[in-house]
Amino acid sequence: DTEVTQTPKHLVMGMTNKKSLKCEQHMGHRAMYWYKQKAKKPPELMFVYSYEKLSINESVPSRFSPECPNSSLLNLHLHALQPEDSALYLCASSLSGTSGGTYYEQYFGPGTRLTVT
Amino acid sequence: AQTVTQSQPEMSVQEAETVTLSCTYDTSESDYYLFWYKQPPSRQMILVIRQEAYKQQNATENRFSVNFQKAAKSFSLKISDSQLGDAAMYFCAYNGANNLFFGTGTRLTVIP
Numbered sequence: 240d241t242e243v244t245q246t247p248k249h250l251v252m253g254m255t256n257k258k259s260l261k262c263e264q265h266m267g268h269r270a271m272y273w274y275k276q277k278a279k280k281p282p283e284l285m286f287v288y289s290y291e292k293l294s295i296n297e298s299v300p301s302r303f304s305p306e307c308p309n310s311s312l313l314n315l316h317l318h319a320l321q322p323e324d325s326a327l328y329l330c331a332s333s334l335s336g337t338s339g340g341t342y343y344e345q346y347f348g349p350g351t352r353l354t355v356t
Numbered sequence: 357a358q359t360v361t362q363s364q365p366e367m368s369v370q371e372a373e374t375v376t377l378s379c380t381y382d383t384s385e386s387d388y389y390l391f392w393y394k395q396p397p398s399r400q401m402i403l404v405i406r407q408e409a410y411k412q413q414n415a416t417e418n419r420f421s422v423n424f425q426k427a428a429k430s431f432s433l434k435i436s437d438s439q440l441g442d443a444a445m446y447f448c449a450y451n452g453a454n455n456l457f458f459g460t461g462t463r464l465t466v467i468p
Contacts, residue, residue, distance in 0.1 A: 281461055284455060295455065327399060329401065345451075346403065348400070
């Protein structure tokens with residue numbers, strides 16, 4: 240089973256709302272990732288969790304707040320977003336992170352299409 | 357810093373024919389992996405094929421194969437017997453010590 244699930248599929252929120260995106264995998268992967276993808280562009284890395292600890296934050300604004308409650312679950316909490324934050328948000332997981340010289344392919348979820356009004 | 361370049365924004369191929377998508381990368385690392393991901397209109401990024409830099413043999417997965425030229429830092433994807441379901445955006449990606457870097461993508465159209 241190489242499935243990463245994401246909910247919701249679509250989300251429309253106002254600039255004053257608080258919402259959360261959820262990502263789940265049951266492959267025993269210990270690294271999980273959030274990416275932001277604008278139309279016709281490649282995904283941009285936002286956050287990396289390795290063994291449930293935040294290991295990379297790519298200078299993402301604080302209105303995005305990641306959380307990794309356990310090894311299977313990854314959340315992205317959203318608050319006071321701007322219209323330019325509208326994008327496809329992709330979650331991915333891999334067996335482990337890239338430390339130690341071993342690199343594993345990332346498996347992606349179907350994404351959440353976020354629209355900020 | 358690692359960079360990945362896909363010089364073909366769009367490509368088209370007749371159904372059942374063969375097409376090659378180009379990718380070059382720049383790195384000073386000696387140990388890394390390269391991937392091709394496919395993203396159809398359904399949006400999900402699907403891993404197509406992977407290549408370990410230390411392996412000289414080119415990876416193959418059914419109709420998909422790569423031409424990996426390490427000295428030239430080139431990593432092209434060949435799709436044989438193209439099918440309508442192959443239509444998608446294809447991203448070349450480099451995975452080294454600092455996570456995954458994507459190229460800008462090539463949109464492949466398959467003509468019936």
